[in-house]
């Protein structure tokens with residue numbers, strides 16, 4: 001899409017923008033496209049070419065007030081990169097209708113995104129990297145609606161008596177911090193320190209680094225290629241509409257689950273937190289105790305986790321059983337958590353330059369593995 005020397009593009013992996021008017025470089029009007037077969041939208045990712053270096057440019061996401069989490073734009077700053085490697089935040093303001101951000105570029109091209117993107121190319125590299133770690137194998141490969149691979153990796157030999165710890169990521173395709181987290185898990189597996197050896201002596205890790213590749217590729221926020229929210233499909237998934245969940249649930253039944261972590265990102269709350277399955281009909285005191293233990297331990301390891309802020313607790317018996325955390329917690333009576341990282345920043349330890357980032361997501365994953373190493377002997 002080109003007007004004057006400026007060109008705006010989004011026809012690439014996880015791209016999402018519609019150009020409305022770029023005739024005035026200081027007032028470039030854009031709109032975020034909705035997910036396929038869904039009204040959800042919030043994720044954006046686009047490239048700008050042909051900017052005049054040293055001249056002020058202004059960008060406006062004109063439909064921000066109609067997005068899925070439209071109260072989340074306050075306090076949010078857009079992510080930007082001149083090279084798709086180093087990302088930084090651009091001061092942004094929400095005027096009640098549009099999200100606006102300005103910049104005087106030092107280079108003629110730049111990318112903007114709702115969060116530091118995790119590309120399909122990097123996903124493929126991560127899977128290859130994981131499979132080079134001794135003890136890691138691809139147990140099975142599911143297929144998305146459009147036929148993209150969904151590898152299930154396992155580190156460990158599946159021996160009887162070991163605990164099966166499952167970590168799945170990015171059911172919600174716009175929550176790119178989730179696969180950054182999974183890169184941190186795999187990076188720690190490569191480092192294979194003593195603490196991790198202790199964990200792997202007693203547990204096998206079952207990893208699904210990306211649950212929703214179609215949605216991410218198409219620049220979705222929330223749904224798969226059939227417009228389905230995968231985190232609302234855990235009681236009624238089908239091979240036609242939600243094959244991604246259907247595959248993972250089938251593998252869970254095959255191998256069993258002793259601990260479950262579902263990795264997400266949250267648009268609104270500027271903190272890292274967990275949600276659990278306290279509203280389940282079969283919620284047990286043991287699950288409650290394990291949740292408290294996990295939260296206490298992780299809080300003690302990193303300032304990038306806290307328990308003061310998060311989602312309201314579900315009242316007893318009123319959990320939405322279509323959520324992965326609740327469904328898996330009920331089925332396997334195990335510690336089951338949803339882990340939320342912010343699209344904004346962690347206000348307990350803000351980083352003005354980057355906000356929350358891929359690197360911080362990776363470090364959090366390493367700290368979560370330390371927590372699991374400390375808890376593995378009490379999971380059951």
Ligand code: GEM
Nearest residue numbers: 231264265266275276311312338
């Ligand atoms: C959330 S998970 C919602 C969990 N809510 C409570 N109260 N336990 C979702 O799917 O809406 C995860 C996310 O979108 O990041």
Ligand code: ZN
Nearest residue numbers: 172175264265
């Ligand atoms: Zn989510």
